[in-house]
Each structure stands twice: as C-alpha cells, then as structure tokens.
Amino acid sequence: MAKQAAKVPEAAHVLIDFKPKHDFFVGIDSDGCAFDAMELKHKECFTPTIIKVWGLQAVSKYARETCEFVNLYSKTRGLNRWIALTRVFDLLRERPEVKARHAEVPSGDKIKEFIESGYPLSHKGMVQFAADHAARFGPDPELERAVLWSTTVDEAIADMVRGVPPFPFVRESLRKMQGLVDLMVVSATPVEALEREWGEHGIAEYMTVIAGQEMGTKKQHLQFAAKGKYPDDHILLIGDAPGDRDAAKAVDVLYYPINPGGEEKSWRRFHDEALGKFLSCEYSGAYEDALIAKFEKLLPKTPPWDKIKRIEYED
Numbered sequence: 001m002a003k004q005a006a007k008v009p010e011a012a013h014v015l016i017d018f019k020p021k022h023d024f025f026v027g028i029d030s031d032g033c034a035f036d037a038m039e040l041k042h043k044e045c046f047t048p049t050i051i052k053v054w055g056l057q058a059v060s061k062y063a064r065e066t067c068e069f070v071n072l073y074s075k076t077r078g079l080n081r082w083i084a085l086t087r088v089f090d091l092l093r094e095r096p097e098v099k100a101r102h103a104e105v106p107s108g109d110k111i112k113e114f115i116e117s118g119y120p121l122s123h124k125g126m127v128q129f130a131a132d133h134a135a136r137f138g139p140d141p142e143l144e145r146a147v148l149w150s151t152t153v154d155e156a157i158a159d160m161v162r163g164v165p166p167f168p169f170v171r172e173s174l175r176k177m178q179g180l181v182d183l184m185v186v187s188a189t190p191v192e193a194l195e196r197e198w199g200e201h202g203i204a205e206y207m208t209v210i211a212g213q214e215m216g217t218k219k220q221h222l223q224f225a226a227k228g229k230y231p232d233d234h235i236l237l238i239g240d241a242p243g244d245r246d247a248a249k250a251v252d253v254l255y256y257p258i259n260p261g262g263e264e265k266s267w268r269r270f271h272d273e274a275l276g277k278f279l280s281c282e283y284s285g286a287y288e289d290a291l292i293a294k295f296e297k298l299l300p301k302t303p304p305w306d307k308i309k310r311i312e313y314e315d
C-alpha cells in the first residue's frame with residue numbers, strides 16, 4: 001500500500017479536546033519510568049512470544065539476547081512494539097551464530113509496510129491494516145502472524161503483570177504536583193493495560209488523562225494535549241528512554257530523564273529538586289542539559305556481540 005500521512009487516531013480526540021486547568025503540564029511515561037515493569041514484560045511476555053510465534057526456537061538464545069538488547073539495554077529501549085520487532089529481526093538475521101545454524105528469520109517486510117502506512121502503530125492499527133490488506137490483495141501470512149503475535153503478547157501481559165508497584169517517589173511526586181500541574185500518562189502501551197496498572201496501585205486518580213498507543217505516538221500525545229496550550233517551558237515529559245527524549249524535543253518541550261538502573265534516585269531528585277526548578281521556570285538550560293547528557297551515556301548503541309566479535313578479530 002502507498003505511503004500515507006499519519007492520521008489522527010479516532011481515540012486521540014480526548015487529547016485534542018483537553019483543556020488546561022493549571023499553568024503547568026507534566027506527561028509521564030509508564031513502563032520503566034513510573035513502573036518497574038520493563039524487565040517483567042519483556043523477559044516474560046514479549047521475548048518468549050517472539051520466539052514462539054515467529055518460529056525462532058532454533059536460535060532462542062540469540063533471539064533472547066537480541067530482544068533484550070533492543071527493548072531494554074540499548075538506545076532503542078522503550079521503542080514501539082512493531083518497530084522494535086523489525087529491528088530484532090534485522091539484527092538477528094545478521095548474527096553469525098544465526099547464519100551458521102541456517103535459521104530462518106522473518107523478513108519483517110510486511111510489518112515495515114505497515115509502519116510506513118500511516119495506520120496507528122497499535123495492536124488495533126495492525127488488525128485494521130491486515131484486514132484492509134487482505135480485502136485488497138488476499139491474506140498475507142506475515143500480517144496474520146503479526147496479529148497473532150500481538151494478541152499473544154497482550155494476553156501474556158494481562159496474565160503476568162500484576163503486583164508491580166510504581167518506583168519509590170512516584171506517588172509522592174504525583175501528590176506534590178496536585179493542584180499545580182495537569183498530569184497525563186504518555187505511553188506506547190495499550191490503554192487497557194495502562195488503566196489496569198495505574199488503577200491497581202491507586203495512582204490513576206492523580207492523572208487527568210491516560211494516553212496510550214491507540215491515541216497516537218508520544219510525540220502526538222504532547223502535540224495534541226499540551227503544545228500551544230501552555231508556554232513550551234511549562235510542558236515537561238518524564239521518561240526512561242531516548243525515544244521519550246526525542247518525543248519531547250521534537251515538539252520543543254522539556255524532558256526529565258529517569259535513568260535506567262537509577263530510577264529511584266532519579267525520582268527522588270525530581271521530587272526534591274527538579275520539580276521545584278520546573279515550577280519556578282529554572283529547569284531549562286544548564287540544569288536540563290546536564291541531566292540529559294548523563295542519561296545519554298547510560299545506554300549503548302552497538303550490540304555487545306558486535307564488540308565481542310571485533311575483539312576476537314583484533315586478537
């Protein structure tokens with residue numbers, strides 16, 4: 001299908017219609033930022049279903065390592081599920097261990113077509129894309145498998161993820177912002193899962209809106225709900241991944257990093273120090289730059305197996 005401009009998802013109208021009640025806006029990412037659920041979701045839900053549904057049993061060890069690198073331990077941490085899946089396929093296909101075993105890694109070409117199509121990059125977006133594609137060209141095995149995989153992931157998450165509390169100082173920070181800041185969850189997770197997770201721990205009540213993957217990308221969430229409704233330096237996104245920083249900077253608003261591995265310390269600093277600077281308009285500039293510079297050093301770009309290979313060759 002021809003490349004189309006990104007559509008405004010139907011569900012996003014709640015964000016477009018949102019009217020500020022306070023002078024400041026803070027968007028908060030969910031997985032790995034407010035909740036310590038990244039390890040559980042990826043290691044127990046995403047990775048096992050990728051191996052099972054995409055037939056990667058013969059190279060499960062390398063598939064697992066690649067999934068964890070893409071989704072948890074590199075600069076692509078927190079990436080949308082479809083973009084991350086094609087990246088896993090692309091990296092895995094090039095690994096010598098995979099080539100040596102003649103394992104068949106899916107091309108991901110049809111999923112890439114979906115990513116470029118302008119359909120929302122959500123589960124529902126893929127279901128719709130696969131149905132529209134089937135109506136025009138007949139069923140496509142990769143798209144059918146993609147729908148099955150996404151369904152299986154969401155079922156695994158609904159079954160597995162519970163009892164994971166927010167990081168220390170999240171609740172305290174939300175309380176401290178009440179009456180001063182409009183608060184929104186800004187996440188690439190399905191809304192149903194977000195409402196369950198934020199509701200389970202009694203912190204959904206602090207949030208004005210819960211924005212998930214059905215309402216567009218994180219950049220769109222900020223554009224629709226906040227941009228132009230507050231001065232740019234009154235809008236802040238809190239996130240744990242470079243993609244969160246990119247979403248904030250794409251619309252020229254502020255970013256506060258929750259450092260992977262140092263989440264508690266990051267939230268404590270937000271509660272004790274950064275929030276006050278944000279509310280007194282002293283956050284942007286040297287203070288924000290220093291936090292982001294430190295955050296950017298934490299996650300690698302190059303897979304560790306590439307480094308191992310290079311060292312071996314150099315020896």
Ligand SMILES: [Mg+2]
Pocket residue numbers: 029030031032033078239240241
């Ligand atoms: Mg995250």
